[in-house]
Amino acid sequence: MADASFLQTSFLGGEWSPYAQGRADKEQYRTALNLCYNGQPVEEGAWARRPATVTLAPTRGGAQALIRDFAFSEALPFTLEFTAGHMRVFQGLSLVMEDPHAVLSISTTTPAVVQTPVAHGYSTDDQVQLSLTWLLTGQPPAGMLPVIGKQWAITVVDTTHFSLTDAITGTELDGSTLALDGWGITAARIVDFTTPYTWAEIQANSIRVIQDQDIAIICDGMHQPMVFANNAGNTLIPTQTTNNACFPTFDFEEVAWNDGPYLDPPTDGSTLTAQGLGSPVTLDASAITSINGGLGFQSTDVGRAIRLFSEPSNWNASTGYTKGQNVKWQEAYWQALQSNTGSQPDTSVTNWAVTTAAAAWTWGTITTVNSTSQVVVTLAAADPYGIWAGGTMLNGELPVLTWQLGVYSATTGWPTGGTYHEGRFWLFGAQFNRADATMSDNNGTPETQALWFNPTAIDGTVADDNGISIELQSEQVNSIFWMIGSQTGIAMGTQGGEFLIRASETNDGITPASVQAKRVTKFGCANVEPRQVPLAV
Numbered sequence: 001m002a003d004a005s006f007l008q009t010s011f012l013g014g015e016w017s018p019y020a021q022g023r024a025d026k027e028q029y030r031t032a033l034n035l036c037y038n039g040q041p042v043e044e045g046a047w048a049r050r051p052a053t054v055t056l057a058p059t060r061g062g063a064q065a066l067i068r069d070f071a072f073s074e075a076l077p078f079t080l081e082f083t084a085g086h087m088r089v090f091q092g093l094s095l096v097m098e099d100p101h102a103v104l105s106i107s108t109t110t111p112a113v114v115q116t117p118v119a120h121g122y123s124t125d126d127q128v129q130l131s132l133t134w135l136l137t138g139q140p141p142a143g144m145l146p147v148i149g150k151q152w153a154i155t156v157v158d159t160t161h162f163s164l165t166d167a168i169t170g171t172e173l174d175g176s177t178l179a180l181d182g183w184g185i186t187a188a189r190i191v192d193f194t195t196p197y198t199w200a201e202i203q204a205n206s207i208r209v210i211q212d213q214d215i216a217i218i219c220d221g222m223h224q225p226m227v228f229a230n231n232a233g234n235t236l237i238p239t240q241t242t243n244n245a246c247f248p249t250f251d252f253e254e255v256a257w258n259d260g261p262y263l264d265p266p267t268d269g270s271t272l273t274a275q276g277l278g279s280p281v282t283l284d285a286s287a288i289t290s291i292n293g294g295l296g297f298q299s300t301d302v303g304r305a306i307r308l309f310s311e312p313s314n315w316n317a318s319t320g321y322t323k324g325q326n327v328k329w330q331e332a333y334w335q336a337l338q339s340n341t342g343s344q345p346d347t348s349v350t351n352w353a354v355t356t357a358a359a360a361w362t363w364g365t366i367t368t369v370n371s372t373s374q375v376v377v378t379l380a381a382a383d384p385y386g387i388w389a390g391g392t393m394l395n396g397e398l399p400v401l402t403w404q405l406g407v408y409s410a411t412t413g414w415p416t417g418g419t420y421h422e423g424r425f426w427l428f429g430a431q432f433n434r435a436d437a438t439m440s441d442n443n444g445t446p447e448t449q450a451l452w453f454n455p456t457a458i459d460g461t462v463a464d465d466n467g468i469s470i471e472l473q474s475e476q477v478n479s480i481f482w483m484i485g486s487q488t489g490i491a492m493g494t495q496g497g498e499f500l501i502r503a504s505e506t507n508d509g510i511t512p513a514s515v516q517a518k519r520v521t522k523f524g525c526a527n528v529e530p531r532q533v534p535l536a537v
Contacts, residue, residue, distance in 0.1 A: 010045035062168040068209045084199040097188035111163040112175030119159040133184035143179025193252045196223040208417040221416035225255045260453030261436035262404035266290035271399035279379035296372025305406035310394045311359035326358035333358035421485030428480040433472040440465035464511040481527040493525035
């Protein structure tokens, strides 16, 4: 009997699991694969070999590394390389370098010593790369090939001299083997940032990058997030000293947390009493049951945000009031128009008038922990960008009944990840089933290292651009593993299921007044970053 083979003209069905094989009744069966190895189906239906890889450079010191993509634009891709305690940057296929200097000479000693015509500004343990300038034609001398393009750890001799040691092997360079033959040489320092990330965190693959155009927030859950940004406003600084190369400059520093996000106010009736009105102000807690799980303030709370609602005392029928005094009555604030006693504010229009200036929110940062029940707080002043108008303890002699501690700190933990969506950074990690978002577009602040979360204005009003905090309503307590924005909202994955954060009304933007989080599946997922294909996650 003659043999027959099946002609498969498309592979768009993809690779099928063993559980689905044999389902010839499915239309996609004729385009499916039993095993797709070292290749991928393409949109036209064909099966193509996967793209090849390329060696960019050895990692710092040859250590194992973690890489993360960070592209200012499709035309300007960057890759971040993380090794224990360090981060380096690749632009396209090359390491980003800075401070290029011409090389006057390289000694014939071991280790070889490089001389520059001006002060190089380098430090011992910096790493440099040597390059040939395009001043001559022809092939470079064979005697220089062993040093060109390699990574060299330097030891500073003086302001214009440094020696070279192979950054990977630790072998000192023997200068007697080199031959310049009149070729021009430049040395440029490899951009290298000191980071708090340990080898254990590199192994755990816990570093996440949240990108907003030319700004990246780097989270790992163990340290205060870092911000990485191009401080030249996406403008590369050209230099003519090394093959007309461009040297971008960056900022890399801890994120500044401004006004939140916050935990819910205590419900046990505990209060904070201020010693004075100015800043810094000392605050005494009446109880510590709601502070850090009953442990009270901890030394690790230094740097943590705190929010205080300063309001007048309740109106009392037996108290005599003078003109200008403020009281609280029926959830509103009133100011005395003249001296009076026993005149109920809402029924005495000649003695009282509603005021919006009698109570105010203020926030600050804990700068000193004196005990488990006492801290010193530096109150936030007005910022130059109009995000926060500044606040004071209006009623410093009265206990603060409503107050909130920051969600993120060295005590409670730091964000493990997040996403950028509709002008807001969204973060998660320190609290189960909870996500927090910054103000919309950070209200336009040019301070790239600052995240503003302001949940309300000073008077307590909430605008559409204020920060957002939301808790997932679920019968399970789950850690959020990942978030990603999509056309339908923000998809979130937890071990117990997948959730979607979206506006309450179709086609609305997500705001504090229009936001909801609903579980859409119970599949559950692993702690792996998601990927987005054209219309799905």
